[in-house]
Amino acid sequence: MEHKKLNPELVELVQKWKGKEGNLIMILHEIQNHHGYVPRELSLELSKMLDVPLARIYEVITFYNFFKLVPPGKHRIALCMGTACYLRGAAVILEEIKNILGIAEGQTTKDGLFYLDVVRCLGCCGLAPVIMIDDKVYGKVKKNEVADILSKYIKEE
Amino acid sequence: MYTKVILVKDTDLKREDKTREFYTHLLDYLRGSNLHAQIQVVRVADIGVYDEGLVLKILPDKIVYCNVQDSDIKRIVDSTLDQGKVIGDLVFKPKAKQHRIVLRNCGKINPESIEEYIACGGYLGLKKVLGELGQQKLIEEIKISGIRGRGGAGYPTWMKWNFAREVESAEKFVICNADEGDPGAYMDRSVLEGDPHSVIEGLIIAAFAIGASKGYFYIRAEYPLAVERINKALKQAYDYGLLGQNILGSSFNLNLEIRLGAGAFVCGEETALISSIEGKRGTPHPRPPYPSVKGLWGKPTVINNVETLANIPAIVSNGGKWFAQIGTLTSKGTKVFAVTGKVKNSGLVEIAMGATLREIVMDICGGTLSGKPIKAVQTGGPSGGVIPEALLDTPVDYENLQKLGSIMGSGGMIVMDEDDCMVDIPKFYLGFCVEESCGKCAPCRIGGFQMLVYLNKISEGKGKLEDLEQMRRLAQAMQKASLCGLGQTASNPVVSTLRYFETEYNEHILNKHCPAAKCNSLVTYTIMGDKCKRCGLCVTNCPVQAISGDKEKGYLIAPEKCVKCGRCVDVCKFKAISKK
Numbered sequence: 001m002e003h004k005k006l007n008p009e010l011v012e013l014v015q016k017w018k019g020k021e022g023n024l025i026m027i028l029h030e031i032q033n034h035h036g037y038v039p040r041e042l043s044l045e046l047s048k049m050l051d052v053p054l055a056r057i058y059e060v061i062t063f064y065n066f067f068k069l070v071p072p073g074k075h076r077i078a079l080c081m082g083t084a085c086y087l088r089g090a091a092v093i094l095e096e097i098k099n100i101l102g103i104a105e106g107q108t109t110k111d112g113l114f115y116l117d118v119v120r121c122l123g124c125c126g127l128a129p130v131i132m133i134d135d136k137v138y139g140k141v142k143k144n145e146v147a148d149i150l151s152k153y154i155k156e157e
Numbered sequence: 158m159y160t161k162v163i164l165v166k167d168t169d170l171k172r173e174d175k176t177r178e179f180y181t182h183l184l185d186y187l188r189g190s191n192l193h194a195q196i197q198v199v200r201v202a203d204i205g206v207y208d209e210g211l212v213l214k215i216l217p218d219k220i221v222y223c224n225v226q227d228s229d230i231k232r233i234v235d236s237t238l239d240q241g242k243v244i245g246d247l248v249f250k251p252k253a254k255q256h257r258i259v260l261r262n263c264g265k266i267n268p269e270s271i272e273e274y275i276a277c278g279g280y281l282g283l284k285k286v287l288g289e290l291g292q293q294k295l296i297e298e299i300k301i302s303g304i305r306g307r308g309g310a311g312y313p314t315w316m317k318w319n320f321a322r323e324v325e326s327a328e329k330f331v332i333c334n335a336d337e338g339d340p341g342a343y344m345d346r347s348v349l350e351g352d353p354h355s356v357i358e359g360l361i362i363a364a365f366a367i368g369a370s371k372g373y374f375y376i377r378a379e380y381p382l383a384v385e386r387i388n389k390a391l392k393q394a395y396d397y398g399l400l401g402q403n404i405l406g407s408s409f410n411l412n413l414e415i416r417l418g419a420g421a422f423v424c425g426e427e428t429a430l431i432s433s434i435e436g437k438r439g440t441p442h443p444r445p446p447y448p449s450v451k452g453l454w455g456k457p458t459v460i461n462n463v464e465t466l467a468n469i470p471a472i473v474s475n476g477g478k479w480f481a482q483i484g485t486l487t488s489k490g491t492k493v494f495a496v497t498g499k500v501k502n503s504g505l506v507e508i509a510m511g512a513t514l515r516e517i518v519m520d521i522c523g524g525t526l527s528g529k530p531i532k533a534v535q536t537g538g539p540s541g542g543v544i545p546e547a548l549l550d551t552p553v554d555y556e557n558l559q560k561l562g563s564i565m566g567s568g569g570m571i572v573m574d575e576d577d578c579m580v581d582i583p584k585f586y587l588g589f590c591v592e593e594s595c596g597k598c599a600p601c602r603i604g605g606f607q608m609l610v611y612l613n614k615i616s617e618g619k620g621k622l623e624d625l626e627q628m629r630r631l632a633q634a635m636q637k638a639s640l641c642g643l644g645q646t647a648s649n650p651v652v653s654t655l656r657y658f659e660t661e662y663n664e665h666i667l668n669k670h671c672p673a674a675k676c677n678s679l680v681t682y683t684i685m686g687d688k689c690k691r692c693g694l695c696v697t698n699c700p701v702q703a704i705s706g707d708k709e710k711g712y713l714i715a716p717e718k719c720v721k722c723g724r725c726v727d728v729c730k731f732k733a734i735s736k737k
Binding site: 021022023024025026028029059060063064065066067081082083084086087088092119120121122123124125126128143144 | 337338339340341342343346378379380416417418419420421422433434435436437438439454495497498499503504535538569571573577585586589595723727
């Protein structure tokens, strides 16, 4: 009876993975893909469905950098801080983004438009320094180009 | 339709770029010979050859001519393009050659087509293994080849396989470690995206060698295209009967699945990776028991790196002896490096083991971007060390790099010039390891943090000479007592820079000076009176009003007010502000 209250999508998801061992991380991936983060209510439901304590689920979510507990902004800015980008001035680009948007890494702007994430290597070191906004990669970014790049997204609103 | 393409680029940086001029002359001559409809001429930004005058690349023939003069146009068009003859005296002779085994198909075949992979000899290795070799002979062949794990530690692959094969167990597993978290390295990504079937074939062969019936690809979630390509390739392999029940008509069964990583560097370590696949936090476990004996869900498990697996089909098809001919005495085959940083031609380089670092950085990658001398090369990512310029003639193999205080690692290679600070670099790497430490064991969790405190102090000019000794002691404790590879090697960047660049640490500590002008607290900005045009742009842009003066007397920066933001340097059009 209790299952009726549960999110139907989640039930389907859990059914798909139920028989497989070590499924927790894969289920969390799918939840985050769908919602952009892992909402607490879903973690609670998941804990009942999989019969895994909530603490275990949170232990996993907080261990891995990839999982988020708060909804990200509309556009995710991923600034690469890999070695190649670092050597070619990623720190300067990060400062510039922080100055323009007034947020620190891991934060969302007040209007909810941008979320700033600092990541370790996007795997395109030849283009260093690199920022990625949503799925678009901007390579060889210069400090004076940052405002231009961001304004494109602001204008769209 | 064009039948040939000519790429043109003037690679002589010392003179005015002649690309455009030559391009026009060449086009004129082609028009005159009525060939312009068949031959396309393209000016390119980078042609992969450096300091060789005007360079032409003729495709699809792959003829490269260098030091070409205008007077050569006639004979190039008439004999090479018209009659297909190669002009000997113009041909570019590369100083060092790449040797492609792992990257054999990358960029050549369509990675989403199993047919193209098969047409290039793909899955012949698997056929040979199932048809004629059998387990024992396969492992024997891998032993002859001498291949060692390409993930970093360099453990002989055949031994790993043999241990797992000898353990009696109803269930065994194989895992492909594609959790490439090392910042500045992307060779695994390129292979997964460019030639996914070679990795799958390698993993099937590994599974057969140990008798596993189930396997996993553990791929970083940050590589969505790699995940998609492997997914597609797995489906194709099932359709062709290369996976599933009775593979290629034999009694061998294998199922492969994908598991995603979630952004934890430590999960590249075998035992942490196993925890992660089991759906838990990725914390490592003490070894032994090794995963070959007790791994995933307590069953014998072999974990191989992407690059190792991509080598396997080539070894099986061509024989172990063929592979053993390539490389040095202890390190066989080739290695792919991702050369990045301050280098002209950054990218993936695959060389036979034994090539020198200088060949890789100077001959293949064209030296530094700025033309400034190389200061050091860093290999092995956060677990590796910094190798100074003086030692660049060392042939690359596992042992040599280790002797120099670095490691082969997964293959990141970062080139640094004199603008890079040897206190700042280890600070960056150690910062990475401290952030990525799982926190399970104290030497790594506390030692790394304390060492970072020292480095921060030094870079702020508050360091003492005793701190260097303390850091060395901490490093020793971390190396000896940490649970896994991350902690044991986290101090390598610090130890190696202390070994080769101690004078630079001393300079920071004793003279409060950063020679590379990287450590912000130790940098001073000054306006050079002779270059300053007194435009006043720096004054209006200074956020803290640290610049005073007027158009008559000139301007001065007050060091006690300056916050070292660098705005004035950015806005100055006359490069009149020095940063030292």
